[in-house]
C-alpha cells in the first residue's frame with residue numbers, strides 16, 4: 001500500500017498525485033510589467049519534474065497598486081494571459097499541477113514602484129514617515145473586483161486552481177489582524193467583521209470561476225504581534241469560509257511587518273528556527289474545527305515529520321517552500337526511498353539572489369558549488385562568518401497524537417468534533433456595535449502617529 005503521503009487524492013476537480021504542495025515562492029523572475037519570462041517557466045517546469053503534487057508560483061498581484069516588488073508576477077491585466085497560459089502549459093507538460101496565488105500587498109506595496117501611496121485598513125505612520133493610507137469603501141470594492149478578475153484570468157490561462165493570499169501581513173491579512181485593523185465600520189471590530197473583505201473576495205472569486213473550480217486560501221494562524229491575530233479569529237474565519245465552500249486552507253503565519261519594521265525575521269513566514277513544522281499546534285487545533293483539507297506549511301524538513309503530520313490527521317497536505325529551492329526534486333527523492341532530511345538549513349540566504357533579480361535557483365547553485373569545493377555544507381560559510389550558532393533542526397516535538405477529527409476521518413463513526421475553542425472565541429471576539437468610535441491601540445506605540453480607524457476620523461494618539 002502506498003504511504004499516505006503518496007496517495008492520490010482530489011481537491012474538488014484538482015487531482016493530486018501526492019500530498020506535497022510547493023508553497024508559493026516569490027522568485028523575482030517576472031519582467032518589469034509582471035509578465036511570465038522563460039526563466040520563470042523553466043524554474044516551474046523543473047519543479048513539476050521533481051514530483052511535487054501541486055505548485056504555487058510566487059504571489060501574483062491583482063491590481064498594479066498592490067505590487068510589492070519589481071519582478072513579481074502579475075495577474076492584474078489581460079496582457080498577462082499569454083505568459084500565464086505558457087506557464088500553466090509548461091507545468092502540465094512536465095507532469096505537474098499548478099495553482100495561481102493572488103494577492104494585494106496593501107500597506108506593504110512598493111510606493112516607489114507603483115507611484116501610488118500604499119493603502120491598508122487604517123492609516124499607519126512610523127517614525128520614518130507614513131506607511132499607508134486608510135482604505136475607503138470604494139477602494140475595498142475595487143480590490144474585491146480585482147481578486148475576482150485575477151481569478152478568472154488564472155482559470156482562462158489553464159491553471160488548475162487559485163489560491164487567495166490572506167496571510168503574511170499583506171492586505172487581506174492586514175484586515176484580519178487587529179494590529180493593523182482598528183476600523184470601526186463594518187470591516188473592523190469583531191473577527192468576522194475583520195474577515196468581511198476576505199469573505200467578499202472569496203464570493204467574488206467563486207462567482208468568477210464557478211462552483212467546480214478549486215479555490216484555496218492561505219491564512220495566518222498568528223502574526224506574532226502584540227494585539228495581533230488570535231487563533232480563535234482564524235478558526236471563526238475558517239469555519240465561515242468552509243460554509244461558503246472553500247476547498248483547502250493553507251496554514252502559515254508571520255507578517256512582513258516583522259521584518260520591514262521590527263527587523264525580526266522570525267516574525268515572518270520563513271522563520272530561522274530549529275523547530276520543524278512550527279505551526280503544527282495551530283493546525284492540530286484548526287483541523288478539529290473544520291473538515292476542509294489543511295495544507296500545513298512552515299519549517300517541514302523531514303520525511304518522518306511530514307509522514308506523521310499526515311498520518312495523525314494534523315494536516316492533509318504538506319507545504320514546502322525553501323526545501324524545494326534547495327532540492328526541486330526532493331519529493332521524487334523521498335518517493336524513491338531516499339528518506340534523508342531536506343538539505344535546506346533555513347538560513348534564508350536565497351533572498352540575496354532573489355533581491356538581485358536572479359531567481360532562487362542561483363542560491364542553490366552557489367551552495368552546491370560551495371559544497372562541491374568542500375567549503376562546507378549549505379549555508380555554513382555565512383553562518384560561520386556571521387558568528388551565528390549552528391542550527392540543529394531535530395523534530396523537536398513528538399508527533400501530535402491522533403485527534404478526534406483524525407479519528408472521525410478514519411472511522412467515520414464519531415460526530416463532528418465539538419468546538420473546543422469556545423472560551424477563547426468568547427474572550428477574543430468583539431462585537432462591532434460595542435466598538436468605540438475609533439479605537440486607539442491599547443498600548444501607545446511610537447509608530448502609530450495617526451490611527452485612521454474609520455476613513456473619516458483621524459485621531460492622534
Ligand SMILES: Cc1cc2nc3c(=O)[nH]c(=O)nc-3n(C[C@H](O)[C@H](O)[C@H](O)COP(=O)(O)O)c2cc1C
Nearest residue numbers: 023024025026058059269270297298299320321322
Ligand atoms: C524566497 C521566498 C519567497 C516566498 N514567497 C512567498 C509568496 O509569494 N507567497 C506566499 O504565500 N509565501 C511566500 N513565501 C513563504 C513560503 O510560502 C512559506 O510559507 C515559508 O517559507 C515557510 O515554509 P518553508 O519553511 O517550507 O520555507 C516565500 C518564502 C521564501 C523563502
Ligand code: SF4
Nearest residue numbers: 344345346347348350
Ligand atoms: S539558501 Fe538557505 S534557506 Fe534558501 S534554500 Fe538554500 S539552504 Fe534553504
